[in-house]
Amino acid sequence: MNKILSLTIISILLLSGCTTEPEDHSRQATQEKSTVPEKMPVQEYKGQGYQPHAEEDVIKAAKKHRKAFEKRGEQFFKDNFGLNVKATNVVAEDASVEVYVHCNDNGIVFNASVPLLKDAYKRTSSMRSTDTSSEMEMLVGTVLSGFEYRGQKEKYDNLTQFYKDNSKKYNYTGFNKEAINKTQGIGYQNEYYYIVYSSRSLKEYRKYFEPLIHKNEQEFKEGMIRARKEMGYTADANVYSTLFTDQFNNNHKEKVKNWIRFTDNLQKQPNFPENVDILSQLGDEFISTKSANYNEKKVIEF
Incomplete structure (x- = not known):
């Protein structure tokens, strides 16, 4: 799974602009998370309780600004790969917010994720990148598996x-x-x-x-x-x-x-x-x- 990309790419995602979009999460979802076992039969597992190790303030940001992070993640793939994707999950991971997406555009099908800094939800500018890191190359390979x-x-x-x-x-x-x-x-x-x-x-x-x-x-x-x-x-x-x-x-x-x-x-x-x-x-x-x-x-x- 492609995880934290280099600071080079992350910094590109943080250009000027500002917007906030709080997202309330239901009590039912909180209760569900507290009752999810550490392991489940794969046939029953639909992503319940999925939360990699992460800093507490990043977890809070991912939950509170979920919709804004979704939009930034979708924009990242449009700006860099010319593909329309749909955000499927937003979770904190280590010190960043990981946005998971699913692509089914013109027959190109794949699942991918991109890490954003915890305040990336404030930005509205272009996310087009010039990153040449090995992490970015891995992400390109992820997209090309859909090709x-x-x-x-x-x-x-x-x-x-x-x-x-x-x-x-x-x-x-x-x-x-x-x-x-x-x-x-x-x-x-x-x-x-x-x-x-x-x-x-x-x-x-x-x-x-x-x-x-x-x-x-x-x-x-x-x-x-x-x-x-x-x-x-x-x-x-x-x-x-x-x-x-x-x-x-x-x-x-x-x-x-x-x-x-x-x-x-x-x-x-x-x-x-x-x-x-x-x-x-x-x-x-x-x-x-x-x-x-x-x-x-x-x-x-x-």
Whole structure:
């Protein structure tokens, strides 16, 4: 998950202008948070109690000015990537306010997040950035995973259907869609997997990829191929499954055999995405409600 970006990018987000927009939160929401357990079965988890470690004053700012932070987060992606996104969550994290967004614009689909300073809600000016940090490059890669999905949509949808069709046979489930939108910011992600695309500079994005947004499908695919060639980018995209099972601790030997069969079956399927490496991961059925980070789970990998 893309977390705190460098101070370079954050400082760019804090240009002149001022507005305040207090947001009251209901007593019911407060009570709900106090009763959320530390871990929940993934099928029941929809982002309840999600609150990474953060400073108390930042938590208060995120709650009080939620709507204003949402607008700034949405503006950030419009100003820098030319994409319309919808804010899905605002939470404090460490010393900044993290705005989670979901994009489904012209077939480009991804989840991402951007950190803002705790007083960024006061600003109204442009958020267009010239940041060249590695953190910004990671964020560009997050956005480009949505371009990768659009470029091979039919084949990725075939892969998704494979996971759906085999969920009962191999006894696994995936993330709840609402939990993805509220807690995940790692690019294109559905219930069963997420796509990791190469980190690129913002300058490269604006030159090679942003002009493709409104192209028809054929021109879009040709543009993606041309961009890879002109940038000398030959690496495969990576697909990481995020699967859960309530039998994680049962009969380890048989479970391993089962997942070897699953992986063999997956590799034999036709019409899956090209130039993609797929890693299958299986963890237990519980997810941490405060961090909701699959990468922190103990998993079996194939």
